[in-house]
Amino acid sequence: MSDQGSTPTAPEAESPDGADPVSAELAAGALSTEERERLDERRLIRRLKRGDERAFATVVRTYQGRVFNMVFRMVGNREEAEDLSQDVFVTVFQSIDTFRGDSKLSTWLYRVTVNHCKNRLKYLRRRKKHLGRPLDEVAEAELARGSGSAQTTYHAHIPRPDEEASGRQMEVLLQREIAALEEEHRVLVVLRDIQGLSYQEIAEITGLNIGTIKSRLHRARLALKEALERKM
């Protein structure tokens, strides 16, 4: 679990003579990696706002893994996650003009993702479609993994067969318990404990204050711990 810091991006500014301020800053001297990333991001956002489809492709390639993983853990269904993640990027492209650059692009993207997830979960609840499906999807993912699918990557070492079996069991169990969490708790568990975001970033994404995030997250973690203790 990596803890990413949050550096708010300064609002982008074009120089009056039309010169690229990013190039000017780069030419002015050596920049730290963080500054360089921030400038690259500002340049990318400017291109996106101009409707540059290559910039859009860059954004999709850069963030598709994080967005998809988050959506999958929220809805627990590969098909829904694929469709929903696509919707996230469509929204990003269509609404980039509303992005002021006060936060990092990734923060804004996560905010769009969270909103899409909430709306879809509400819709699925109304349609009562999601009942029983998340587990099916995890089982399906397991089968796919067993047959050598490249859709899943692991954080850990290559497991022995017995470790692998218990790992899968744990994954199925965890996904079930994540799906059973209240929606606002689930978002926090996914953002913090699966995506590895900092409390500050989560506060920017959700609009909650850090104290609220900590207390809700604690309750969500306790619920998961107790569920695992009961079932393991």
Add this chain to the structure above:
Amino acid sequence: MDRERAKELLSEYLDGDLEPADREALEALLAEDPVLRADLEALRRTLEALGALPDERPSDDFLSQVKQKLKRQRKSPLDVSFGMDRKIPFEAVSMILIGILLALYLILVALPKDQTSLSPEVPRLAPKDAGAGDGGRQLPRSPPMDLQD
């Protein structure tokens, strides 16, 4: 620090987010309370399990699927394309059309009744072949129409 308060702080303790004073107090309690230690270990295992969940990845053609979806939405009959990536929403188009129709209606209502007819009065012309059965006698020609003011 009582036991209930200590339990509430376990999560923050594992995040490494506790104030030094709270951390020391909690560690002192952990040293003498095996049940609290067991709670801490169970919570730690839960977080490790969450962190060890595999990263799920989208399909290989994800980008092209997104592009197709974007293209479909641009071509939506409910939206009027305007340039490459600009759209006028259907609602805006409707409002503009309603505004134009309303303006036309108001103009027509405001005009005096005798000006509302859009076709100027055309004097009746004699039929071209009016004299055909009249032994070929020519009728006097009407003066040319003056449609200008």
